Amino acid sequence: MKTADTAHNEGSSAFAKAAEQESRAAELELQGVSKRYPGQREPAIADLSFTVPAGEVCVLVGPSGSGKTTAMRLINRMISISGGDILLGGHSVLQRDARELRREIGYVIQQIGLFPHQTVGENIATVPGLLGWSKERTAARVKELLELIDLDPQGWAGRYPAQLSGGQRQRVGVARALAADPPLMLMDEPFGAIDPINRMRLQDEFLALQEKVRKTVVFVTHDIDEAIKMGDRIAILREGGHLAQYDTPREILTHPADDFVAEFVGADRGIKRLSLTTLGELKLAEPNGLQPGALRAPAQTSVRDALSMILTANGEPLAVVDGDDRVQGLLTLSHFEQLLSEEASANGRAPGNGAADAGAPGDGATAREVS
Amino acid sequence: MSGYAATLAAAGPVIPNFGAHSSKCVVENRFFCGDWVSRNWDSVLWPALRQHVMLTAIAVGIGFLISIALALAAHRYGWLERPTLLVTTILYTIPSLALFELLVAPVGANIYAAEIALVSYTLLILFRNILTGLREVPDEVLDAAEGMGMTRGQALLRVELPLALPAIVAGLRIAVVTIIALATIVYTIYDKGLGVPIHTALGEGPFKTELLVAGGLTVLLALVADGLLVLLQRVLTPWTRARAT
Numbered sequence: 001m002k003t004a005d006t007a008h009n010e011g012s013s014a015f016a017k018a019a020e021q022e023s024r025a026a027e028l029e030l031q032g033v034s035k036r037y038p039g040q041r042e043p044a045i046a047d048l049s050f051t052v053p054a055g056e057v058c059v060l061v062g063p064s065g066s067g068k069t070t071a072m073r074l075i076n077r078m079i080s081i082s083g084g085d086i087l088l089g090g091h092s093v094l095q096r097d098a099r100e101l102r103r104e105i106g107y108v109i110q111q112i113g114l115f116p117h118q119t120v121g122e123n124i125a126t127v128p129g130l131l132g133w134s135k136e137r138t139a140a141r142v143k144e145l146l147e148l149i150d151l152d153p154q155g156w157a158g159r160y161p162a163q164l165s166g167g168q169r170q171r172v173g174v175a176r177a178l179a180a181d182p183p184l185m186l187m188d189e190p191f192g193a194i195d196p197i198n199r200m201r202l203q204d205e206f207l208a209l210q211e212k213v214r215k216t217v218v219f220v221t222h223d224i225d226e227a228i229k230m231g232d233r234i235a236i237l238r239e240g241g242h243l244a245q246y247d248t249p250r251e252i253l254t255h256p257a258d259d260f261v262a263e264f265v266g267a268d269r270g271i272k273r274l275s276l277t278t279l280g281e282l283k284l285a286e287p288n289g290l291q292p293g294a295l296r297a298p299a300q301t302s303v304r305d306a307l308s309m310i311l312t313a314n315g316e317p318l319a320v321v322d323g324d325d326r327v328q329g330l331l332t333l334s335h336f337e338q339l340l341s342e343e344a345s346a347n348g349r350a351p352g353n354g355a356a357d358a359g360a361p362g363d364g365a366t367a368r369e370v371s
Numbered sequence: 372m373s374g375y376a377a378t379l380a381a382a383g384p385v386i387p388n389f390g391a392h393s394s395k396c397v398v399e400n401r402f403f404c405g406d407w408v409s410r411n412w413d414s415v416l417w418p419a420l421r422q423h424v425m426l427t428a429i430a431v432g433i434g435f436l437i438s439i440a441l442a443l444a445a446h447r448y449g450w451l452e453r454p455t456l457l458v459t460t461i462l463y464t465i466p467s468l469a470l471f472e473l474l475v476a477p478v479g480a481n482i483y484a485a486e487i488a489l490v491s492y493t494l495l496i497l498f499r500n501i502l503t504g505l506r507e508v509p510d511e512v513l514d515a516a517e518g519m520g521m522t523r524g525q526a527l528l529r530v531e532l533p534l535a536l537p538a539i540v541a542g543l544r545i546a547v548v549t550i551i552a553l554a555t556i557v558y559t560i561y562d563k564g565l566g567v568p569i570h571t572a573l574g575e576g577p578f579k580t581e582l583l584v585a586g587g588l589t590v591l592l593a594l595v596a597d598g599l600l601v602l603l604q605r606v607l608t609p610w611t612r613a614r615a616t
Contacts, residue, residue, distance in 0.1 A: 078514075112515070115529075117530075117610045118610075163613050
């Protein structure tokens with residue numbers, strides 16, 4: 001189901017050292033949810049319905065004004081619902097006391113919002129404190145979470161947020177949200193304020209962490225590339241809070257529901273789709289006549305990055321290596337023709353028209369309209 | 372200033388009325404007479420200092436309680452800020468001597484009149500600083516507190532007030548120093564505080580030693596109180612000194 005994250009498991013991920021914790025996750029279902037602000041003619045959210053299976057990451061993505069953050073904040077009732085219902089684990093969130101509900105939902109925002117006057121340890125202990133956990137249980141959980149985010153509890157628990165780097169703060173923010181083992185996490189552009197290199201690291205770390213904890217996650221971003229990378233499913237919203245399409249990243253890239261989605265994912269969606277496949281998943285050529293010093297890339301590399309490497313090297317073949325640096329096979333430009341024809345036959349379409357039809361509405365028999 | 376110095380010079384030697392035991396130093400009204408200070412410390416200076424501390428502590432304490440209540444109300448209901456500022460500003464700008472005298476008729480020439488006047492001068496300073504401190508808490512911090520399920524009261528006690536502490540202590544420092552200075556004129560209606568020996572010394576022509584010691588004690592008290600508050604803030608807000616290492 002999840003294809004994107006296999007590319008990001010490797011490496012010295014901080015989150016990957018997850019303790020083997022038992023972990024809860026719950027299905028989230030939005031049923032015809034709407035939000036109207038008094039005095040405004042157009043609703044901010046209109047009849048929004050989708051279901052996030054337990055343990056999956058759903059990315060809400062869309063241009064500004066599409067109501068993605070509003071939709072997220074309806075879930076933990078930071079914003080009150082005007083119509084419809086939201087079920088968490090089969091129970092309506094509207095029936096719950098709002099404070100109790102929020103203590104059960106992890107909450108991460110772009111500016112992180114760590115409490116500057118509290119140490120890292122005290123910050124992480126916030127929700128356990130509100131839930132009245134014992135000192136021992138809280139201390140043990142704080143230690144476990146600090147190890148999970150690769151901060152030595154000895155050296156870091158007593159520091160203040162001002163003493164952390166941006167990336168460390170964000171990781172502490174995630175740890176704080178995970179403290180009471182919530183079945184659902186809400187993340188509002190959590191990596192939006194981080195520089196591109198560290199953002200990529202944090203994304204990879206979070207995906208590795210998610211492999212372990214398997215939370216249901218609602219992740220808001222305006223960045224379609226981040227949505228493709230992070231999401232098991234993507235909900236694309238358009239202005240006025242209408243759901244344009246709700247699908248897996250591959251489906252959205254292959255069969256955009258309409259002009260708006262096609263334009264939003266970009267004319268390069270054919271290339272973006274390559275980022276969903278890793279070299280290890282391809283049938284490779286025998287590595288005959290491999291030059292010493294040829295291009296090499298590990299099997300976890302995405303096909304998109306591999307293509308970029310080959311193009312940068314003026315079309316040289318690329319040796320795909322395993323974890324022990326043994327050559328497994330060769331990737332050449334001719335593979336991409338084959339790749340396209342395979343995709344095309346799978347989709348019942350002719351190869352070679354990927355970018356050209358980006359604007360055509362309802363292209364392909366399998367394109368779907370989501371109401 | 373120069374006129375004052377001229378008066379001093381013209382006055383020449385005077386004989387302050389401090390009993391038969393006046394030393395030569397006192398009789399000649401020299402700049403500083405240590406023997407007078409040691410003879411009058413227990414009977415005059417120390418009681419006046421203690422009274423001064425009490426006058427200040429009561430005024431700032433009550434003023435703080437009123438101000439924090441007003442600031443919390445204005446923090447929650449924004450429309451309260453303007454009328455509160457208006458009233459506290461008017462109180463602050465009433466000339467202090469006039470206010471003391473005005474209070475004598477309804478309240479009497481007693482400690483109540485003195486404290487009511489002193490408290491009224493703390494309100495503007497403390498209210499403004501506390502409200503500013505509460506308003507400067509970053510939005511995302513409040514959003515996180517609410518999103519994690521804190522009630523309003525929990526967010527106030529655990530997040531907003533602690534984060535407002537630097538501004539609150541800053542306000543307390545100004546208020547304490549202001550009231551210590553202002554309390555020297557309480558003597559006009561109530562016979563307590565360091566204002567009493569200052570007034571006596573001035574009446575004596577002036578008597579330099581007493582003026583110097585009583586005035587000096589006032590300044591010293593203000594410095595010590597301010598220093599203690601700085602210390603208090605350092606203890607209460609260790610995070611403000613935490614920097615990336």
